[in-house]
Amino acid sequence: MRLDLLPRARRSPWLDLLAPALALLAAILIGGIAVAILGVAPEQAFLTYFVAPLSEVWSLQEVALKAAPLALIATGLAFCYRANLWNIGAEGQYVAGGLAGGWVAVAAHGSQGLTVWILPAMLLAGTLAGIAYAMIPALLRVRLGVSEILTSLMLVYVAQLLLDYMVRGPLRDPQGYNFPQSVSFDDAARLPLLMEGESLHAGVLISLLGVGLAALVLARTLFGFEVRTVGASPRAARFAGFSDARLTLSVFAISGGAAGLAGICEVAGRIGQLQPEISPGYGFTAIIVAFLGRLSPPGILVAALVIALTTIGGEGAQIDLKLPLDLTRAFQGLLLGLVLGADVLTRYHVRIVPGGARIRVTP
């Protein structure tokens, strides 16, 4: 059997939507087989993973709270990836944002009188710290030609160790019985809740706003055009006179700022203090989300909801069906691989030729 790949004359928008949906379906099928081998009825696992989280108010809120940072980080990353730059250190920029913003909150702890400035200052500090942290790999690439893949990733570990050091040392709560955590933030340093007595906070709105803004910039501005051109054809972009260095710095600033903002939103929203762990790997999962959403802001929003849904569903499955949480992680990696593989479908006709023994690509 031989597979022939014939390039499509033009990409069909339907297929662009269909390919990730097919990939999701295939991932669900493979996941179903996996849980069946583990002795759990696949249809019950499906219900627990994909339906149960949508059936209750609290779990719906959890899905939104998980999706918000993912969507915000992934939207920033989309700018990088579209410009063929590989920032895989969003986790570090997220931690840098959370740490810097949290520092402001700790410094302002217990201040009397006018306190309305605290929260905006935190958000600003978080965003700026994320940008600054992303500038390290960006500048190294622009000035010295160092691969941004490796530097951005190494800086993740440095940021995590720095946060760990800060909450054990300078930022530790003096009355905290030596626990590695800061003081609990004042109310003025917390993102307001959207509904009284519920868990949904204003970070979700910030994330939505960010994704909307990014969609506008990408589709309607010269800068967005530049990013898209570089991604589609670096040669054409160079002929058009777009500056490589400026673009690199800009997209890294956007992705770092988005990750930093997501970091401080999580710290000021759900967590409410600094602690050694402020992320369940959002920065890495966001890479999956960005590609799953085809590097477009609306797609990313959908992808973030799907991933958040499976994560919350995975937590439910752990409790109800005794399925380990790591199954979810493997599922998400599988999903990304399939989506990237499905790209082939959108660009090529696949024809199965019996008898041959390899893949042939007609140029």
Place this chain on the structure above:
Amino acid sequence: MSGDLGLGTVLLAVLGGAIRVSTPFLFVSLGETITERSGRINLGLEGTLVFGAMSAYATAVLTGSPWAGVAVAGLAGAAFGLLHGFICRFPRVNDVAIGIALMLFGSGLAFFLGKPFIQPSAPPLPAIPFGFWSDQPQVQAALRVNVLFLAGAALALFLWWAFRNTKAGLILRVVGDSAEAARAMGYDVDRVRLLATALGGVLAGIGGAYLSLYYPGSWNEGISSGQGLMAVALVIFARWNPLACFGAALLFGGAGALGPALQSVGISQGYYLFYAAPYILTLALLIATSSPDRALSGAPGELSLK
């Protein structure tokens, strides 16, 4: 404790640590060198390393033989390498993105399948006590060298020789430097890259086996903290030269051993900052070996990492 003895102890601990910690770096970087020499980059080796660690440990627990564990880890690594190579042979599929996907997939799958093996203990790989001549326990501890380390050193030497002196080595380099030229000479570029990625996966899997079966010598979810990816950086630093990989792996091992070594001589303040040493070192080396004009000497021409 006197200052002299403290410094000597630290140096000895760093040397011993360098030998202990460097082995996974060595195997992953040699594997990645083979893959990158063929013109492809596999970032998924981090996932392969973790999966290798898990499968080796599980096999050793079930069969009682650590060498069976090493073999299974190698096979599992080959499977991951083949998967990467297979997906990347499709046109316009980005090898970097697939690598990231496999990194997440490999570690997720390993954590998932490895859950039952966190508790039981597996038989470790044997080590050779090269420190027998000394009566100091520190020296003896530092010079207990694992067999895999020696195998890795021999492999580095062999690869260095093979890249320039064997037909397979030359074909690999042609494919990596110019796919067009290789095609014109009648070689199947995709097949060479598939094999090179699979071989890289085998070595990364064995590196993982060392992690779980010798040092640190247990299976848990924090077993690798980016070693697989640091090894990729190390390959660039070593300029795709297997012998330089060996030296760089020792250097990285020493940096990784710095934090625990300082802690062991009773430095209680700030020693954990030295846990960041390997990462800072990676960054520093990347910067030191960079060139502003983007032309890395010795880089395979087809490599997308520049």
